[in-house]
Each structure stands twice: as structure tokens, then as C-alpha cells.
Amino acid sequence: MNTKYSDLINQTFYFPQEEFKLNKDNLQFHNIDLLGLVEKYGSPLKFTYLPKISENINRAKGWFRNAMEKNHYKGNYYYCYCTKSSHFKYVLDEAFNNNIHVETSSAFDVNIVEKLIESGKITKDTHVICNGFKRAQYIDNIARLINNGHENTVPIIDNYEELELLQEKIEGKFKIGIRIASEEEPKFEFYTSRLGIGYKNIVPFFRKQIESNEGVELKMLHFFINTGIRDTSYYWNELLKCLKVYISLKKECPSLDSLNIGGGFPIKNSLAFEYDYQYMVDEIINQIKIACEEADVDVPHIYTEFGSFTVGESGGAIYQILYQKQQNDREKWNMIDSSFITTLPDSWAINKKFIMLPINRWNDSYERILLGGLTCDSDDYYNSEQNLNAIYLPKYNKDKPLYIGFFNTGAYQESIGGFGGLHHCLIPQPKHILIDRDENGILATEIFSEQQTAEDVLDILGYGK
Template identity: 80%
Template sequence: MNTKYIDLINQTYDFPQEEFKVDKGQLHFHDIDLMQLTKEYGAPLKFTYLPQISNNINRAKTWFANAIEKHDYKGKYNYCYCTKSSHFKHVMDEALKNDIHIETSSAFDIDIVERLKKEGKITNDTFVISNGFKRAQYVTNIARLINSGHKNAIPIIDNYEEMDLLSKEIKGKFKVGIRIASEEEPKFEFYTSRLGIGYKNIVPFYKNQIAGNKKVELKMLHFFINTGIRDNAYYWNELLKCLKVYISLKKICPSLDSLNIGGGFPIKNSLAFEFDYEYMIDEIINQIKLTCEEEEVDVPHIFTEFGSFTVGESGGAIYEVLYQKQQNDREKWNMINSSFITTLPDTWAINKRFILLSVNRWQDTYERVLLGGLTCDSDDYYNSEQHMNAIYLPKYNKDKPLYIGFFNTGAYQETIGGFGGLQHCLIPSPKHVLIDRDENGKLTTRLFSEQQKSEDLLKILGYQNGQNESAEVEVDEFETSEKQ
């Protein structure tokens, strides 16, 4: 009878997969021995596998290149990285190795762009697409970037007053885009996105504020829907509406030559994940070309702003199961040595699904469990609702430590969780390790950040050293007390 954890996974999914395999009862991720990583750095542990960032960028660039060649599409494709997914320098440095561009969303993003320019990672030829609702500092920073000679900086107009604000601070001519306020799916609590300008108002807005302004050149129409790029009637309908606006604008605005279709490519959230990226890209290019040909206008250059797709599948988190609580005759709670609220906030906030697998003990028998975090918050858990299926893991045994891994967690979790700051119930942030490969393909690791200590949190809270000696307990002691 097949009752081992490895039997369960093999019977339930097509396994092993491209990034996952098992060797001697232990899980490997992109040929990284996760138990060896855990032994070296301890758990809880977060890691970023940098090569996967470049891998996903080049996958998308290849898919678009193939579709453009297949359909004899006359426009160019530009891959932009959506920085809000992860602003970390190691992420930006890796992404920028691949001849890409940048999408920003707030004032401080521009400061990052300027730092990267000084290092030679970005040039004046790099497109900097600035989205978001722009207040004074954001406008000032965009203007400073453009005034310094970065002519490929394109602010995307989000509301009616931004044109005047930008015109006052930018010297000379500059380029802009306009964001369409897309209509949301019926399940949403609102009908139209708060971002951008309504479909029917874009042509009048262009005529009133841009057409007669000799300083401004409209270059781009920006389109994005909240649910992302999906093969459903809603997406194709919204894309068609967007193309109608583009064509109407193009006929009265010759300078308009680019269509930004935003981001929203899904990432793998289960071993059963299936998404035909190539088909979607092929059909998007085809639909744009056919629609433009029917109206006898030139096809636009295509821009995308992939964030989660770029960085999401590079990240992971490893926890140790500290203890099992049998709360009734049916529910077994495996308590991890960290918190879902603080380290994987999307599991709590939006029931985000991540790939969950045991790191070790794949040859052991399994059981159905719930996973609980260390905080005293009743929402600090991960169960079948987030996981899509019941959670099965190797049976708890206090004499045989069990480690579990969450994968493809690289987008948003650090910034939403408040990297380096206060955490709920003062649960410390775990260590973070960067994993790369040298020129010979050999794995290399380095510690990016240490696990938080009590003095780190006390300093933020305003307590001075020596005021409360009993509070100055190292994280290791904190973990030990929890295990006991």
C-alpha cells in the first residue's frame, strides 16, 4: 500500500517537475539542496534564487519575439519590470542584466532609478514608465529625471490635473501616456477602476489638454485590468475596448505609437498549475494586428509591466514544525516557528496560494493537518482554503524534525510584511539568503539579512538599551522558549 508522502505527491501530481525533484527523501528546488541550505542557515529562512528572475524575463521575451515573427507584426516589444513587486537591489540588478525597462509607482522609485543610472545599470535609453496617482514629490522627481536628459521617461497620466503639474516643472518638451480606467468584473464591489481616465473621456481629454500643448507629445496608451491576463471573455472584451480607444486616438494623434498592456501574468501556485503563456501572447499580438489592419492604422509598439511574473517564482520560505496540537478528534495543528501574517502576508490578506511541500522526510507516512503561526491572532494560519486542497505532510514526530517550504513567494511579501520593521506580536523577521550561480554554473549563497533581534525591535519602539534588561532577549532564546 502506497502510504508514503512521496507516493501521495507522485499520485496526485505530475512529479518531479522542472524546478522540483526529490533525492534521498529530501526536496531539491532548482537543484538546490534545501535541507543543506537549512542546516547552514537555520529556519525560519527566506531565500531568493536570482537566476529564475532572468529565466522568466527571457521566457517572455522569447514568446513575444516568436509571436511578432509569426504574425509579421511591425511593432517592437519592450519588457518592463514593475518595481513595486520587489524593490530590492539584488532583484533590480538581476532583472537589468536582461535589457529591460522599468515601471515605477511612487516618488521614491525615481530615487532608485537615479541610483541605478549612476551605477550604469540604467541609461537614458531605458524607458521609465511612471504610473500611479502623482502628488507633489512624485511630480518633482519625474520632472528632475526628465530635466536631467532622460527623454525616455514617460509619466502615465492618471487624473486630469497631472498634465498641468508636470508642465509646470518640466523644462522643454516631454512625452506622456494616458491610462485607461478599465471596467472591473461583475464580482467586484465597484464598476470602474480608480486608476486612470474613463474610456469615453480619453479622446476629449487629449483634445482639451494635450493636442494644443506644444510641450507635450502623447506616446502611449496604458491598459491594465485588476484580474490580469486571462483567457476569458472579460479580458478579450476589455482589450478590444482598449484597442478602439487606441485607434480613435491614433487617427487624430500621429505621435501615439505605443500600447502598454500592463502586467498580470499568473505565476505557478500549485504543482497542478497550467497556463498557456505562448497562446495568450500569440493571440494578443494577433488581435492587435487584426484590429489595427481593419481600421488602417499602424500597429503599436507593445509594452508590458510584469512584476510577479518577473520575481515571484524566485522566492521561497522554509519553516520548522515545532509542535503538533490535537485540538479535537479531527483537527491537528502543526505549529511553525514563525508567522504567516508577518512572513507571507498575502496568505492571510487575500488567501493567496503558494506551493507548499515538505522539505524532508518524503519517505515517511503522511497525515492531514492545518498549519498555525506563532502569533496570538486567530487569522495566523494556512489551510485548505488557501491551499486549494487539504494539506498533507509527513506525520509529526517530535524526535524527527520536519521542515516545510513555501515556494514562488518572491513578489510583494517583504514589502507588504514590512521588511526590517515591526512585526505582529513582535515575531522576528527570518534570515534572508540570496542564491546565485557563478560563471561556471556553480551555486553560491550569501546572507542578505540576519534574523531580527530584540534590540532591533526595541529601538524602533523607542526603548533605550538598559531600560528593560529582561526584554533584551536574543531571537535564539525566543525560539528556544517556543520549542519548549
């Protein structure tokens, strides 16, 4: 009878997979000995595997290069990293080793861009796409960047007032884009995105505020879908509506030459994840080319803004099962040595699922359980896996420590959880490890941040003053 945890995985999924395999009964992630990592650094533990960031950037570049060659597409492709997914220096340092561009979403993002310029990570050839709703500090920072000579900075106009505010601060002529307020999926509580300008209003806006304005040059139309780039009738319908706006605008504005198809690629959230990235890119490029050829206008340069896709699959979190509580005849609660609210806020805030696997004891028998965090909040739990609708783990044994890992957690979790700050029930932020490889593929690890201490937390609360 197949009763081992490894049997369960093998009969449910194709396993091993590219990033996951076993060494005896211990899990490896990109050939990293995870149990060895825990033995060296302890748990709870967060880690970032830096090479995965560069790998995903170059995968996407390859897909667009292949699609443009296949379709004889004459425009260029520009990969932008949207910093809101993870602002950490180690992420941006790794990303900008790959000749990419950047998208900002708030005032302090521009300060990060200036730091990257100082360090040489960003040059004058780097395109800085400034998105988001802009008010005084953001306007000032964008203006400072442009006035200091970074001419490839392109503020994306989000509302009718922003252009005038920018012109008051920026010296000389500068480039701009316009964001389309796309319509949301029918399941949303509202019909139209709060960001951008409506489809029908963009050409009139151009005629009124831009056409005869000698201080600006319209270069980009920005199209963003909140649910990302997916093979759905909703996505293709919105893309075609966007292309109609681009064509109408292009016929009146020759300087318009770029289309930003914001909204990212999905990342792997299950061992059963399937997504044909190359097909999607091929079809997007093909649809753009067909629409432009039929309208007899030049195809645009293509920009993408990939945040989660860039950094998400580089991250992970490891916990130890501290104790098992049998709460009734059916529910067993495995308690972890941290909090989901603290370390994986998306798991409870938006019910986001991550890949969850045990780190060790794969050859032990398994049981169905629930996972609970350390806070006294009823929402501090993780209760289902994609495609399984339950959590199965090797059976709890107080004499045999069990460690579990959550994978592809690298986007948003630190910023939403509040890195370096206070957390629910004062559960400390765990130790964070950076993992890299040298030119010979040799693994190297270093501590980015230690686990919070009581003194760290008390200082924030004012008790240390």
C-alpha cells in the same frame, strides 16, 4: 498500500517537475539542496534564487519575439519591470542584466531609478514609465529625472490635473501617456478602476488638453487589467475596447505609437498549475494586428509591465514544525517557528495560495493537518492547498524534525509585511539568503539580512534611545 508522502504527491500530480525533484527523500528546488540550506543557515529562512528572475524575463521576451515573427508584426516589444513587486537592489540588479525597462508607481521609485542610473544599470536608452496617482513629491521627482536629461521618461497621466502639474515643473517638451480606467470584473465591488481616465473621456481629454499643447507629445496608451492577463471573455472584451480607443486616438494623434498592456502573467501557485503563455501572447498580438489593419492604422509598439512574473517564482520560505497540538478529535495543528502574518502576509490578507511542500521525510507516512503561526492572532494560519483543499504532511514525530517550504513567494511579501520593521506580536523577521550561480553553474549563497534581534525591535520602538 501506498502510504508514503511521496506516493500521495505522485498519485495527485505529475512529479517531479522542472523546478522540483527529490534526492532520496529530500526536496530539491532548482537542484538546490534545501535541507542543506537549513542545516547551514537554520530556520525560519527566506531565500531568493536570483537566476529565476533572468530566466522568466527571457522566457517572456521569447514568447513575444515568436508571436511577432509568426504574425509579421512590425512593432517592437519592451519588457518593463514594475518595481512595486519587489524594490530590493538584488532584484533590480539581476533584472537589469537583461536589457529591460522600468515602471514606477510612487515618488521614491524615482529615487531608486536615479541610483540605478548612477551605477550604470540604467542608461539613457532605458524607458522609465511613471504610473500611479501623482502628487507633489512624485511630480517633482519625475520632473528632476526629465530635466536631468532622461528623455525616455514617460509619465502616464492618471487624472485631468496631472498634465498641468507636470508642465509647471518640467523644462521643455516631454513625452506622456494616458492610462485607461478599465472596467473591473463583475465580481468586484465597484465597476471601474480608480486609476486612469474612462474609455469615453480619453479622446475628449486629448482634444482639450493635448492636441494643441506644444509642450507635450502623446506617445502611449496604457491599458491595465487588475486580474492580469488571462484567457477569459472579460479580458478579451476589455482588450478590444482598449484597441477601439487606441485606434480613435491614433487617427487624431500621429505621435501615438505605443500600447502598454499592463497587468501581469500569473505565476505557478500549485503543482497542478497550467497556463499556455505562448498561446496568450500569440492571441494578443494577433488581435492587436487585426484591429489595426481593419482600421488602417499602424500597429503600436508593445510594452508589458511584469512584476510578480519577474520576481515571484524566485522566492521561498522555509519553516520547522515545532510542535503538534491535537485540539479535538479531528484537528491537528502543526505549529511553525514563525508567523504567516509576518512572512507571508498575502496568505491571510487575500487568501493567496503558494506551493507548500515538505523539505524532508518524503518517504514517511502522512497525515492531514492545519498549519499555525506563532502569533496570538486567530488569522495566523494556513489551511488549504490548491487542488487538495487540505494540507497533508509527513506525520509529526518529535524525534524526527520536519521542515516545510513555501515556494514562489518572491513578490510583495517583504514590502507588505514591512521589511526591517515591526511585526505582529513582535515575531522577528527571518534570515534572508541570496542564491546565485556563476558562469559555470556553481551555486553560491550569501546572507542578505540576519534575523531580527530583540535589540533591533526595541530600537524601532524607542527603547534603545
